[in-house]
Amino acid sequence: MSSTFDQVLVGSDVETFEETELSLLETLDHVLNRGLVIAGEITISVADVDLIFLGLNVLVSSIETANEVLRAREARSEVSQERPINQ
């Protein structure tokens, strides 16, 4: 889902670069908020773009939260699944 480009974190505490996957939000920010605007016959208006981005901002955070919840749940179900096996 994330960009194939690198994200380089320049850490003062690390001598070498830490290269991680670009966050989805950073990519969406670039694609939605920037770039040359040529008036096409149908063009997303600038006012719309902010709304879309803020909406996505919430969505992306909630996906991340959902993933955490999911992981926690999986961890729990792994534990509970052990019981029937043991019985």
Next chain:
Amino acid sequence: MGETEQKSNGNSRYTATGAEGFYVYCIADRASSLKILSTGSIPSAMEENTELEIITVDDLAAIVSRVPLSVFGEDSLDAHLSDAPWVTVRAMRHEQVVEHFARQTSVVPLRFGTIYLDRSRVEQMLAEKHDQLLPILERLRDREEWGVNVYCDRAVLLENITSLSPRLREMAAGAKNASPGQSYLLQKKIEALRTDEGKLEIERITKRIEERLSSLSEGASRLRVLKVETTEHGELRAKFAFLILKTKFEEFRGAAEEMAREIEAAGARIELTGPWPAYNFAA
């Protein structure tokens, strides 16, 4: 996300017989575009069952793909834009196409969501804007955009601000020698000042980063921060975009590393992102 996308697509599945528009991703020179499109693996177009195409006028090419107007038409597009998973998937497809071309040639990246009703309108746009687009392509050649995000950990900043600010150092020394009553009042004053000085210090740091990195760039732009994001690196305080000659990137990265070490005591961190297509320098 795949499932949501399916759902979003459900009522808008596109048939070849429906009216089509042309979605434009970016503009590049004709020769390079033709070559890129005929070699290697090509990223997916905006919609399933469509392919990337090139519309050329003279030496310019628009990288486009067909989109169903039942989805991308004026009325239905509005509705889809509030469907966040739908937008996310399409925005990423837009990005992947622009990246694919940007890696191999100079491109003018367009913002997400520019659609023409037919091929001749794209040609007309290329012809009309030819004299503006060509210089932009040349200006961006062999350059790429790097993002610089400045984060600050407020707790660390405030903890260290006394040693960073001469004014606060002086007051702290004064408080030591004052009577208990005076000292208390001075402490209160110092607390308030610490917050103000902290804000000033992070602004000074930001300015220094901007100046230092600008001097190595072919263009610099301070971007607005749409939402104060708090991440594991602290609070996002400033966002910049720099246009960097590819041959100068190592020097730029070295300077960013050096700055990162300098600002560590203030709880500030620098994050570099990129290389991006030159989204912020395309106009």
